[in-house]
Amino acid sequence: xxxxxxxxxxxxxxxxxxxxxxxxxxxxxxxxxxxxxxxxxxxxxxxxxxxxxxxxxxxxxxxxxxxxxxxxxxxxxxxxxxxxxxxxxxxxxxxxxxxxxxxxxxxxxxxxxxxxxxxxxxxxxxxxxxxxxxxxxxxxxxxxxxxxxxxxxxxxxxxxxxxxxxxxxxxxxxxxxxxxxxxxxxxxxxxxxxxxxxxxxxxxxxxxxxxxxxxxxxxxxxxxxxxxxxxxxxxxxxxxxxxxxxxxxxxxxxxxxxxxxxxxxxxxxxxxxxxxxxxxxxxxxxxxxxxx
Numbered sequence: 001x002x003x004x005x006x007x008x009x010x011x012x013x014x015x016x017x018x019x020x021x022x023x024x025x026x027x028x029x030x031x032x033x034x035x036x037x038x039x040x041x042x043x044x045x046x047x048x049x050x051x052x053x054x055x056x057x058x059x060x061x062x063x064x065x066x067x068x069x070x071x072x073x074x075x076x077x078x079x080x081x082x083x084x085x086x087x088x089x090x091x092x093x094x095x096x097x098x099x100x101x102x103x104x105x106x107x108x109x110x111x112x113x114x115x116x117x118x119x120x121x122x123x124x125x126x127x128x129x130x131x132x133x134x135x136x137x138x139x140x141x142x143x144x145x146x147x148x149x150x151x152x153x154x155x156x157x158x159x160x161x162x163x164x165x166x167x168x169x170x171x172x173x174x175x176x177x178x179x180x181x182x183x184x185x186x187x188x189x190x191x192x193x194x195x196x197x198x199x200x201x202x203x204x205x206x207x208x209x210x211x212x213x214x215x216x217x218x219x220x221x222x223x224x225x226x227x228x229x230x231x232x233x234x235x236x237x238x239x240x241x242x243x244x245x246x247x248x249x250x251x252x253x254x255x256x257x258x259x260x261x262x263x264x265x266x267x268x269x270x271x272x273x274x275x276x277x278x279x280x281x282x283x284x285x286x287x288x289x290x291x292x
Contacts, residue, residue, distance in 0.1 A: 013230025014242050019223040021249025027085040030211025032201045037194040040078030042212055045187025047220035048180050055177025062170045066181050072160035074186020080149040087146030091135035094247035096150040098131040103158030104240040111162045127244045127276035133269025135247050165236040175229035241280030244273050
């Protein structure tokens with residue numbers, strides 16, 4: 001199998017932002033209300049436990065790196081993400097989140113030694129504009145805590161993505177094991193805070209149970225396993241631009257499930273987002289990787 005074929009297959013990781021596009025619907029309609037720590041723990045700990053099965057134990061020199069990544073991807077990231085989901089309209093959170101590709105492009109200069117391509121900045125700005133047209137409402141309320149939480153989420157995810165690309169994986173460890181150890185450490189860190197500050201729900205509805213199962217299996221194990229697998233094979237900026245598909249999926253789900261409307265401006269926004277995703281793919285970097 002050629003490297004080019006492997007690169008094309010790596011775009012299967014686009015399923016991850018598609019799955020993440022269901023997060024707002026999942027949080028507001030299926031999960032127990034106002035439990036960001038519980039949702040964060042359920043998204044990380046089971047994912048780690050499942051994906052470390054059969055994986056090598058990380059070498060001692062890698063534990064500090066896994067500790068840092070577990071904070072950036074899980075133990076600090078997830079609680080802040082769910083705080084934002086509970087406190088902000090989905091449109092506001094999506095617009096802030098759409099800045100992530102630009103953050104990754106900028107951080108790639110000092111951490112990966114990769115120059116900024118003007119086309120990527122243009123693509124990033126188009127992505128923000130497209131997401132704003134797609135999901136932002138004039139009546140959207142702005143919650144200060146939610147805005148701060150979402151801003152920190154974007155910065156943390158950008159840093160984590162670039163560090164993952166810079167550090168690579170421990171020798172002999174694949175994407176599943178790498179994801180598993182990162183999320184296991186994050187989940188173990190979150191667990192005591194969840195038990196102390198939120199506790200376990202006294203009762204769960206059938207809808208809650210279905211939401212938790214989806215959160216653990218699909219939004220956790222499947223989505224993050226695919227994401228790290230794609231990040232191992234594609235440039236960091238290329239993978240991050242794929243995340244702009246997230247709000248498109250969220251908007252379509254709102255239209256289908258929540259009976260929300262999609263006007264012509266929103267459809268234009270969706271098309272702009274898709275153009276941004278294509279423009280943001282670093283095909284030049286991929287060719288250089290294949291030739292080296």
